[in-house]
Amino acid sequence: MFLTSLTGTQDLERAVTVGDDVLSRAELVDRAGRFAAGIPDDGPVAVHATATADTVVAVTGAILAGVPVVPVPPDSGPAERGHVLADSGATSWAGPRPEGVDLPLVVPGARPVTPRAVDPAATAMLLYTSGTTGRPKGAQLSGAAIAAGLDALFEVWDWTPEDTVAHGLPLFHVHGLILGVLGPLRRGSRVVHTEKPQPARYAAVDASMYFGVPTVWNRIVDEPDAARALGRARLLVSGSAPLPASLFDRIAALTGQAPVERYGMTETMITLSAHASGERHAGWVGLPVPGAETRLLPASDDAPATVPDDGETVGRLEVRGPMLFDGYRGRPDANAECWAGDGWFRTGDLAVRDPGGFHRIVGRESTDLIKSGGYRIGSGEIEAVLLDHPGVAEVAVVGAPDPDLGQRIVAYVVGDGRDGQALIDHVAEQLSWHKRPREIVFVDALPRNAMGKVQKKLLGA
Ligand code: MLC
Ligand code: AMP
Numbered sequence: 001m002f003l004t005s006l007t008g009t010q011d012l013e014r015a016v017t018v019g020d021d022v023l024s025r026a027e028l029v030d031r032a033g034r035f036a037a038g039i040p041d042d043g044p045v046a047v048h049a050t051a052t053a054d055t056v057v058a059v060t061g062a063i064l065a066g067v068p069v070v071p072v073p074p075d076s077g078p079a080e081r082g083h084v085l086a087d088s089g090a091t092s093w094a095g096p097r098p099e100g101v102d103l104p105l106v107v108p109g110a111r112p113v114t115p116r117a118v119d120p121a122a123t124a125m126l127l128y129t130s131g132t133t134g135r136p137k138g139a140q141l142s143g144a145a146i147a148a149g150l151d152a153l154f155e156v157w158d159w160t161p162e163d164t165v166a167h168g169l170p171l172f173h174v175h176g177l178i179l180g181v182l183g184p185l186r187r188g189s190r191v192v193h194t195e196k197p198q199p200a201r202y203a204a205v206d207a208s209m210y211f212g213v214p215t216v217w218n219r220i221v222d223e224p225d226a227a228r229a230l231g232r233a234r235l236l237v238s239g240s241a242p243l244p245a246s247l248f249d250r251i252a253a254l255t256g257q258a259p260v261e262r263y264g265m266t267e268t269m270i271t272l273s274a275h276a277s278g279e280r281h282a283g284w285v286g287l288p289v290p291g292a293e294t295r296l297l298p299a300s301d302d303a304p305a306t307v308p309d310d311g312e313t314v315g316r317l318e319v320r321g322p323m324l325f326d327g328y329r330g331r332p333d334a335n336a337e338c339w340a341g342d343g344w345f346r347t348g349d350l351a352v353r354d355p356g357g358f359h360r361i362v363g364r365e366s367t368d369l370i371k372s373g374g375y376r377i378g379s380g381e382i383e384a385v386l387l388d389h390p391g392v393a394e395v396a397v398v399g400a401p402d403p404d405l406g407q408r409i410v411a412y413v414v415g416d417g418r419d420g421q422a423l424i425d426h427v428a429e430q431l432s433w434h435k436r437p438r439e440i441v442f443v444d445a446l447p448r449n450a451m452g453k454v455q456k457k458l459l460g461a
Contacts, residue, residue, distance in 0.1 A: 001063065001064060001066070001115050001118055001143070002063070002120070002124070002143045002144075002146055002147040002150075002182075002186055003060065003063055003064075003182065003185040003186055004186055004188070005025065005161070005185055005186060005187065005188030006025065006028070006029050006032075006060070006064070006115075006185060007115065008188075010025070011024055011025050011026045012024060012025040012188070012190070014190055015028055015184075015185075015190055015191075016028055016053065016056055016181075016184075016185075016190070016191055016193075017190070017191070017192040017193065018051065018052055018053040018055075018056060018193040018195065019051075019052070019053075019193070019194070019195045021052070021053035023053060023056075023057075028056070028057065028060060028185075029112070030112055031057045031061075031108070032057050032058075032060035032061040032063075032064050032112075033061070033064060033111075033112020033113050033114075033115075034061075034108040034109050034110070034111065034112050035057055035058055035060075035061030035062075035094070035106060035108045036061040036062070036064045036065035036109075036112070036113045036115075037108065037109025037110075037111060037112060037113045038106045038107045038108045038109045039061070039062065039065050039067055039092060039106050040091070040092050040104050040106070041091050041092070042067055043067065043089060043090065043091025043092065044067060044068040044069070044070045044088050044089060044090045044091065044126060045058070045062045045067055045068070045069055045070065045090065045091075045092050045093075045094055045106060046070045046072050046084070046085055046088065046090035046092070046093050046094065046103065047059055047062070047069055047070065047071050047072060047094045047095060048072055048074055048093070048094060048095030048096060048097075048098070049071035049072055049073060049074055049095075049170070049171045049172040049177070050074045050095065050171070051168070051170065051171055051176075051193060051195045051196070054094075054095060055071075055095070055171045056171070056181055056193075058094040058095065058106070059071065059171075059177065059181070059182075060185065061094075061106075061108075062094075063124060063143075063182075064113065064115045065113060065115075065116070066115075066116055066117075066118035066122070068088075068122075068123045068124060068125060068126055068140075069124065069125050069126070070084065070085075070088045070090050070125075070126045070128075070138075071125075071127065071171065071172035071173075071177060072084055072085070072172065073170070073172050073432045074095075075432050075433045076431065076432045077428070077429045077430040077431050077432070078099075078100055078429075078430065079385060079430040079431060080136070080381075080430065080431045080432060080435075081098065081100075081101070082100070083135045083136065084128050084136070084138075085101065085103070087128075087135070087138055087329065087330065088126050088128075088138055088329065090103060091103065091104070092104050092105070092106050093105055093106065094106045118143060119143075120142060120143045120144035120147070121142050121143075121144055121326075122142060122143065123140040123141065123142055123326065124141060124142055124143040124146060125140075125141045125146065125178070126138045126139070126140055126141075126329060127139045127141065127172070127173065127174065127266050129266040129267070129376060130369065130376050130377050130378035130381060131334065131369075131378050131380075132366045132368035132369055132378055132379070132380060133368065133378065133380035134378070134380055134381070134384075135381060136378070136381065137328040137329070137331050137334055138328060138329035138330075138331075139266045139267050139325045139328060139329075140325055140326045140327060140328070140329055141178075141269075141325050141326070142325075142326055144322065145269065145322065145323050145324060145325060145326070146178060146182060146269070146323075147186065148269075148291055148321070148322035148323045149178070149269030149270060149323030150178070150179070150182065150183050150186050150187070150269075151186075151290075152270070152289035152290045152291055152292065152323060153179065153183065153262075153270060153273070153289065154183075154187055155289070155290050156273050156274075156275045156276065156289050156290070157209070157235055157237070157260065157273070157275075157276045158276040158277065159183070159187055159189065159209070160187070160189065161187055161188035161189050162189065162208070163184075163187070163189040163190070163207075163208045163209055163234070164189060164190040164191070164192060164205075164206070164207040164208050164209070165180060165183065165184050165189060165190070165191045165192070165207060165208075165209045165210075165211065166191075166192045166193075166194065166202060166205040166207035166209070166210050166211075167180045167193065167194065167197065167202075167210065167211035167212065168193060168194035168195055168196050168197035168198065168201060168202065168216075169197055169211060169212070169213065169216075169374075171193075173240075173266065173375075174264060174265075174266050174269060174270075175211065175213065175239060175240050175264075175374070176193075176211075178269065179211060179270070180193070180211050181193070192205045192207055197212060197213075197216040197219075198219070199219055199220040199222070199223040199226035199227070200223065200226055202216075202220060202226060202229075202230060203223075203225070203226035203227075203229035203230060206232075207233060208233055208234040208235065209233060209234060209235045209236075209237060210230055210233055210235075210236050210237065211237050211239075212236075212237070212238055213238070213239070213240040213241055213373065213374025214238055214240075214241050214242065214243045214244070214247060214374065214406055215241070215373045215374060215404055215405055215406065216374075217236075217238050217243065217247055217251055217259065218247055218403070218404055219404070220251075221247065221250040221251055221254055224254055227251070227254035227255055228254055228255065230255050231254070231255040231256045231257065233255075233257075234276075235260055235276055236251060236255060236257060236259045236260065237259065237260045237261075237262060238251075238259045238260070238261050238262075239261060239262045239263065239264060239270070240264070240371075240374035241371045241373075241374045241406045242361060242371075242406065243259065243261050243282075243283075244283075245282035245283040248261070248282035248283070249282060258280040258282075259280070260273065260274045260275075260276065260280060260286075261273070261274055261280070261284070261285050261286060262274065262285060262286060262289075263285035263286070263349075263359070263361055265347060266325070266376070267324065267325045267338070267345060268319050268321075268323060268324050268325065268345060268347070269323040269324075270289060270323070271288060271289060271292040271294065271319045271321060271323065272285045272286050272287065272288055272289065272292070272294070272359050273285070273286045273287070273289050274286035274287070275287065279358075281358060283360055284354075284358045284359065284360045285358075285359050285360065285361055286358060286359065287357050287358060287359070288319075288321075288357070289321075289323075291321045291322050291323065292319060292320070292321035292323065293319065293320045293321060294317060294318065294319050294320075294351075294353070294359065295317075295318050295320075295344065296313075296315025296316065296317060296318075296351060296352075296353055297315050297316045297318060298315060298316070299314050299315055299316055299350060307353075309353045309354060309355050309357070310352075310354070310355070311352055311353070311354035311355070311358075311360070312352055313352060314350050314351070314352055314362055315350070315351060315352070315353075316346065316347075316348075316349075316350060316365060317347045317349045317350065317351040317359075317361075318340055318344045318345060318346055318347065319344070319345050319347055320342070320343045320344045320345065324343070324345055327339075348364055348365050348366060348369065349361050349363070349364055349365070350362050350363045350364065350365060367379075367398065367399070367456045367457065368380060368456070370397075370398070370399035370407050370409055371399070371406055371407055372399065372402070372405045372406060372407050372408055372409055372434065373405045373406070373434060374406070375432075375434045375435075377399075377409060377434070377435050379396075379397035379398065379399075379456075381431065381435065382397045382409065382411065382427055382431070382435055382437065383395050383396070383397050383411075385426065385427050385430045385431060386411060386413065386423060386426070386427065388426075388430075389415075389422075389423060389426050391413075391415045391416045391418060391419065391422065391423065392413055392414075392415040392423065393414045393415050394413070394414040394415075394445075394446055395411055395412065395413050395414070395415075395446075396411070396412045396446050396454045396456060396459055397409060397410070397411045397412075397437065398410055398412070398456050398459045398460060400439075400460050401460075402438075405438075408438040408439065409435070409436070409437045409438055409439075410437060410438065410439045410440075410441060410459075410460070411423065411437040411439070411440050411441070412441050412443050412446060412459050413440055413441070413442055413443070414442075414443060414444065414445060414446060415442065417442040420439075420440030420442070421440075423437070423440050424436050424437055424438075424440060446459075447459065
């Protein structure tokens with residue numbers, strides 16, 4: 001079991017804080033052990049992943065019990081939730097049950113279970129993540145991969161049990177849940193979750209490491225007093241989306257320290273990072289973490305066969321290492337597409353590498369994957385939901401540049417042209433709120449090429 005700090009006999013006061021709820025390590029072990037005792041079978045446990053101590057208890061409990069955890073975004077609508085539950089094969093549910101969910105509830109037992117031996121290669125977590133087309137795919141992460149991914153970060157960030165990690169990120173993704181909660185539980189450090197990633201809440205916590213996506217950092221520098229308060233921390237970490245160089249500079253100016261940027265994916269955990277004791281360059285995401293390898297492949301068929309490490313030539317980024325996932329559940333098509341042989345994973349990102357091994361992410365191969373507020377969103381999933389609406393005949397969803405969100409979701413719609421807000425609300429009802437378009441543009445026709453394919457580049461993507 002990879003949450004090693006929980007298996008020792010030593011207690012830690014205030015090991016986990018979420019909002020006003022505070023748990024010592026012993027309290028967490030007791031509650032999670034009782035949760036584990038109440039899991040009805042060996043099937044995956046779906047966790048209604050609100051930003052609460054209950055979610056931390058449920059996820060920890062499932063890990064102690066050795067059953068896969070499926071964190072379900074709490075605001076996911078029936079279409080998204082139904083897909084996640086059916087696809088994952090979840091057999092029980094933790095937390096308040098939304099309408100339409102009829103899985104048996106986990107009812108904590110009277111006594112905690114003794115953690116049982118778990119095969120490190122078994123799936124510990126199924127994380128649903130968007131692809132360019134279709135419904136989200138379940139990325140299967142083993143306990144061994146999570147352990148390797150976290151250990152690499154302990155090393156590059158000099159992360160010790162003395163650290164306190166603070167953040168307010170959602171508890172259903174790699175960033176907030178694996179790095180931001182399981183990281184401290186493996187390392188034996190404290191975690192303070194602020195429920196929401198608001199600048200004043202970050203500033204009110206006395207932590208040594210703060211985690212945020214660029215949108216969160218953007219909002220922090222817009223509140224200079226909050227930003228200055230974070231200057232006392234040891235490490236300010238940004239990831240999940242590109243950190244603009246201008247934002248890097250503003251963080252450095254206000255806090256007195258350059259942020260540490262790192263790059264990762266649901267499928268790969270974190271593979272590139274600046275080191276706590278090393279160089280940090282605005283616009284660059286750093287070096288491979290211990291155990292990870294990268295390679296750049298020619299970005300087009302007519303490019304030279306090798307991509308030089310000149311800091312300028314763009315290549316398709318592939319990564320390999322013990323922190324990678326074990327493929328998408330039940331998706332041989334997607335698995336065949338993403339694995340390049342010998343353990344190499346096609347990230348879909350475009351990057352350059354300099355002679356010192358530093359990487360810069362310059363974009364994505366597909367315009368159909370949008371990063372908004374650090375969330376990864378496939379345009380196809382939103383288009384399918386919009387096409388279900390009677391007011392929509394044709395639609396193309398793109399990511400438009402946005403100073404706060406990085407990209408904002410814009411839907412170009414051929415339809416009755418009447419009520420854009422109704423279309424936004426329709427998506428927010430069926431899918432997670434962050435997947436709702438921020439803007440609807442009614443058009444007479446979508447730009448198409450001779451083959452009839454929509455030209456998203458002409459729509460600003
Ligand atoms: C408005 N709202 C609506 C709505 N219109 N809700 C439903 N339907 C409508 N039609 C309101 C809600 O009431 C809610 O209010 C708010 O919108 C929620 O919207 P949001 O989009 O979540 O808010 P926003 O402020 O834009 O969020 C910014 C953000 C968020 C930064 C807080 O994007 C965020 O938490 N991002 C983190 C993503 C992340 O962790 N990614 C990691 C992926 S892992 P209210 O009152 O509730 O606010 C990964 C690997 C790696 O990438 O490398 O780390
Ligand atoms: P997700 O599956 O949500 O983990 O999203 C992964 C994607 O986020 C990657 O493929 C990148 O496109 C993007 N990403 C993550 N971290 C960074 C970063 N530091 N800089 C640029 N893009 C990033």
